[in-house]
Amino acid sequence: MTLPTTQTRTTHLLTRRSWLSIRTRGNALTIAALVILAVLVVTAVFAPWIAPYDPNQVSLADALQQPSPAHLFGTDDAGRDVLSRVIWGARISLLGPLGVVLGSTVVGVLVGVVSAWRGGWTDGVLSRIVEILFAFPGVLLAILIVAVLGAGLTSTVLALAIAYIPYMARTTRSVALAERDTAYVHALEVQGMSSWRIGLRHLLPNIAPFVLAQATLCFGYAMIDLAGLSFLGFGVQPPDADWGAMVSAGQSALIQGVAAPALAPGAVIVLAVVSFSLLGEGIAERVQRTAR
Amino acid sequence: MSATGQGVDTGAARALRIDGLTMDVAGRDGEVTRILDGVSLDCHQGEIVGLVGESGSGKSMTLRAAVALQPAKATVAGEVVVAGRQLIGADARTILEVRRSLAAMIFQDPRANVNPYQTIGTFVGEGLRVNQGWSRPRVRAKVLQLLDEVGLPDPGTVVRRHPFELSGGMLQRVMIAAALAQEPQLLLADEATTALDVTTQAEIMGMLRRLRAERGLAIVFVTHDLDLAISSCDRIFVMQHGCIVEEGTAREIFEHPRHPYTRRLFDAMPSRIDVDAPAEKEAIA
Amino acid sequence: MSILTVESLSKSYDHGRVHAVRDVGFSLEPGAAMGIVGESGSGKTTLSRLIVGMEQPDAGRIVLEGTELGRATTRRSRSLRASVMQMVFQDPYQSLDPRQTTDGAIGEIIALHTPLRGAKLAARRAEVLDQVDLPARARTALPRELSGGQRQRVAIARALAASPKLLILDEATSALDVSVQAQILRLLARIRRETGVAILFVSHDLEVVRSVTDEILVMFRGAVVERGPTHRILTRPEHAYTRLLLSSVPRLGWDPEQVARDRREFLRLSA
Numbered sequence: 110m111t112l113p114t115t116q117t118r119t120t121h122l123l124t125r126r127s128w129l130s131i132r133t134r135g136n137a138l139t140i141a142a143l144v145i146l147a148v149l150v151v152t153a154v155f156a157p158w159i160a161p162y163d164p165n166q167v168s169l170a171d172a173l174q175q176p177s178p179a180h181l182f183g184t185d186d187a188g189r190d191v192l193s194r195v196i197w198g199a200r201i202s203l204l205g206p207l208g209v210v211l212g213s214t215v216v217g218v219l220v221g222v223v224s225a226w227r228g229g230w231t232d233g234v235l236s237r238i239v240e241i242l243f244a245f246p247g248v249l250l251a252i253l254i255v256a257v258l259g260a261g262l263t264s265t266v267l268a269l270a271i272a273y274i275p276y277m278a279r280t281t282r283s284v285a286l287a288e289r290d291t292a293y294v295h296a297l298e299v300q301g302m303s304s305w306r307i308g309l310r311h312l313l314p315n316i317a318p319f320v321l322a323q324a325t326l327c328f329g330y331a332m333i334d335l336a337g338l339s340f341l342g343f344g345v346q347p348p349d350a351d352w353g354a355m356v357s358a359g360q361s362a363l364i365q366g367v368a369a370p371a372l373a374p375g376a377v378i379v380l381a382v383v384s385f386s387l388l389g390e391g392i393a394e395r396v397q398r399t400a401r
Numbered sequence: 402m403s404a405t406g407q408g409v410d411t412g413a414a415r416a417l418r419i420d421g422l423t424m425d426v427a428g429r430d431g432e433v434t435r436i437l438d439g440v441s442l443d444c445h446q447g448e449i450v451g452l453v454g455e456s457g458s459g460k461s462m463t464l465r466a467a468v469a470l471q472p473a474k475a476t477v478a479g480e481v482v483v484a485g486r487q488l489i490g491a492d493a494r495t496i497l498e499v500r501r502s503l504a505a506m507i508f509q510d511p512r513a514n515v516n517p518y519q520t521i522g523t524f525v526g527e528g529l530r531v532n533q534g535w536s537r538p539r540v541r542a543k544v545l546q547l548l549d550e551v552g553l554p555d556p557g558t559v560v561r562r563h564p565f566e567l568s569g570g571m572l573q574r575v576m577i578a579a580a581l582a583q584e585p586q587l588l589l590a591d592e593a594t595t596a597l598d599v600t601t602q603a604e605i606m607g608m609l610r611r612l613r614a615e616r617g618l619a620i621v622f623v624t625h626d627l628d629l630a631i632s633s634c635d636r637i638f639v640m641q642h643g644c645i646v647e648e649g650t651a652r653e654i655f656e657h658p659r660h661p662y663t664r665r666l667f668d669a670m671p672s673r674i675d676v677d678a679p680a681e682k683e684a685i686a
Numbered sequence: 687m688s689i690l691t692v693e694s695l696s697k698s699y700d701h702g703r704v705h706a707v708r709d710v711g712f713s714l715e716p717g718a719a720m721g722i723v724g725e726s727g728s729g730k731t732t733l734s735r736l737i738v739g740m741e742q743p744d745a746g747r748i749v750l751e752g753t754e755l756g757r758a759t760t761r762r763s764r765s766l767r768a769s770v771m772q773m774v775f776q777d778p779y780q781s782l783d784p785r786q787t788t789d790g791a792i793g794e795i796i797a798l799h800t801p802l803r804g805a806k807l808a809a810r811r812a813e814v815l816d817q818v819d820l821p822a823r824a825r826t827a828l829p830r831e832l833s834g835g836q837r838q839r840v841a842i843a844r845a846l847a848a849s850p851k852l853l854i855l856d857e858a859t860s861a862l863d864v865s866v867q868a869q870i871l872r873l874l875a876r877i878r879r880e881t882g883v884a885i886l887f888v889s890h891d892l893e894v895v896r897s898v899t900d901e902i903l904v905m906f907r908g909a910v911v912e913r914g915p916t917h918r919i920l921t922r923p924e925h926a927y928t929r930l931l932l933s934s935v936p937r938l939g940w941d942p943e944q945v946a947r948d949r950r951e952f953l954r955l956s957a
Contacts (some may be wrong), residue, residue, distance in 0.1 A: 291780050292777050293781050293782050293783045293784075296773065296775060296781055296841070296844070298739075298764070299738050299740070299767075300768050300795055300798065300799075300844075300848065301764045301765045301767065301799075303761065310794075311786075314785050315784065
């Protein structure tokens with residue numbers, strides 16, 4: 110006859126042993142988001158087997174066809190099958206944001222944790238640098254880097270990775286600050302454990318769920334920003350397809366009354382970004398609820 | 402004669418009567434836990450009753466039932482009567498009446514229960530202004546009187562202060578003042594001195610005893626500290642695992658505790674414990 | 687040679703406005719047990735943090751087994767401290783890494799302080815966990831599956847795993863139920879008998895300190911107001927504040943109103 114203890118069983122997310130098994134019971138939206146993203150990833154991976162046509166096969170005779178049983182999303186102004194281009198485009202469109210998130214997370218987390226741990230003037234200096242980075246819009250940075258390195262996926266990914274560092278750094282720092290002051294961290298310091306060891310093996314794993322939530326949200330934003338940069342012509346160059354570039358290229362078709370070449374990739378972008386946002390929010394909410 | 406040297410008039414009205422209270426709570430997976438099992442206790446006007454137990458004993462839940470603050474998912478059975486009003490199955494109006502003017506509750510952490518943006522004066526007088534519609538000057542006079550009654554020095558300055566400017570002990574006095582504002586018959590204290598220094602605790606207990614004598618207040622004092630209950634309460638109920646295991650006057654509990662749990666609790670008190678004596682084999686907690 | 691000697695230790699905050707610790711000095715012999723008692727604001731927690739190296743003093747010396755500890759928090763001084771003294775904190779719900787099992791946590795500490803590995807490490811770990819009477823089931827559990835008392839046992843085991851000569855307990859039983867606290871106090875007494883470790887017990891509760899110490903230091907507003915053998919302090923206190931503390935302990939036939947009057951008088955005199 111004991112008082113019911115607070116839930117302890119559902120948060121595998123927080124244990125070392127089952128890091129990846131996310132039990133998403135209870136939130137239909139998060140599950141839906143996860144399913145959609147899984148479909149997109151599968152599509153990207155198995156593109157060569159799923160796509161009905163070669164995405165770069167030009168056939169001017171078939172240009173600008175409306176959707177039909179032969180071409181589910183119709184064809185674009187060069188006669189290429191839009192569906193196949195969307196399917197193949199998933200690869201670049203998902204890889205790009207991944208690069209951005211990885212880059213900004215690695216640097217941002219390092220900066221955030223060091224800032225929180227050392228405090229004092231280290232924190233002061235790093236925080237000022239982060240604030241300066243905040244002031245740079247991703248687009249501006251992209252223009253600068255493209256001017257130096259030329260257009261392409263690498264340039265835009267690099268630019269956005271740098272632009273996103275302050276977001277990851279800020280989240281990480283505030284969570285790390287709170288964690289740094291807990292009794293177990295102090296206990297380990299008193300044990301004489303080195304700061305690096307405490308940081309890597311104890312602090313980081315405990316703040317990882319928060320970082321993951323933020324990173325997932327950033328993935329969505331990165332996707333939009335990359336699509337935007339591609340739309341402006343800074344990203345992947347033709348004939349390679351990523352969804353943003355496809356939207357840009359599809360504008361002329363739109364004017365001629367054929368909507369699919371612009372709408373199809375646009376819709377998928379929206380679907381993917383919304384799903385990432387929902388997933389990120391779902392994770393963040395789970396983490397909040399189960400935080401000690 | 403109670404331990405406090407005051408005869409308790411058991412002919413006095415009972416401010417609180419709990420009879421056979423049972424509380425079940427359904428967990429997430431549908432399994433039902435019995436938190437309280439046939440709890441019965443009472444408290445007369447002008448009496449301090451101690452409810453002693455460790456964590457998980459159900460003592461806080463019992464107190465909350467007295468103001469219908471049990472968790473929404475809990476099913477309760479039995480009788481909870483505050484100043485003649487039946488609380489189990491009562492309508493919203495009765496519950497409100499009990500909470501506003503018949504019973505008042507103070508908690509362990511005063512800082513968590515007070516609005517940090519309000520001044521002390523606003524906080525203490527809020528109930529009077531909003532519920533009773535008193536005029537500002539009348540409220541102010543009453544607030545000053547209450548703050549003086551709970552032993553706060555210089556009430557005129559304190560009314561203008563904010564919670565962060567006061568120490569824990571002073572803030573707890575403010576909470577008591579706010580609780581007394583609407584002249585309740587019953588005061589429920591849930592571990593009200595646990596977070597305070599021992600000297601501050603002594604002062605608060607002295608103040609509660611004075612209030613009991615001056616106002617004829619009925620006080621139910623929940624604590625995990627058996628010695629504190631023995632020193633300050635007239636009667637004591639000991640709880641374990643949702644049941645009352647022993648009941649008696651403070652002196653009776655002190656001189657011959659009967660139930661094995663009471664005896665174990667008694668022997669475990671820091672003032673009495675002998676760390677070198679071999680202890681009976683008990684579950685490692 | 688004493689385990690720990692503290693001389694003229696001082697620490698203030700807020701640009702010298704708050705004197706947390708004022709000119710405190712004492713000496714602790716090997717195997718001795720000393721209690722530091724005070725209410726909130728007495729400086730006892732700051733003192734324990736200074737000794738353990740979590741804060742740096744403004745003035746004074748801390749001498750550990752004959753070696754004076756440097757002011758800087760270098761890795762060397764931290765290692766030296768860690769091998770001689772360990773600390774158990776107040777909050778059992780925060781003092782363990784929530785993602786580590788008991789075995790994992792203790793094993794890591796043993797690996798940190800000794801060259802033992804593999805089977806020898808496992809044996810030492812079992813030895814330490816036996817010392818604190820931790821049941822087998824609790825050894826593979828995560829902190830959230832353990833009760834408060836069990837977590838404190840793990841915290842004590844973690845402190846003992848480094849084979850320290852001095853164990854500092856900062857309100858280590860305040861957050862526990864009374865009966866659990868009694869078990870932990872008995873455990874501490876037993877460990878002291880078995881290993882000869884010295885104990886520094888910081889607490890606001892005179893009675894708790896009474897049960898495990900030979901000597902008591904009473905602190906008020908950063909300074910030591912009285913010191914002496916435990917029994918003498920509790921039966922023949924000399925300083926007015928100690929008398930006030932003692933009369934504040936609840937017991938049958940108590941007069942709390944008198945305590946309030948005594949306190950006002952004491953504060954008036956000491957102002």
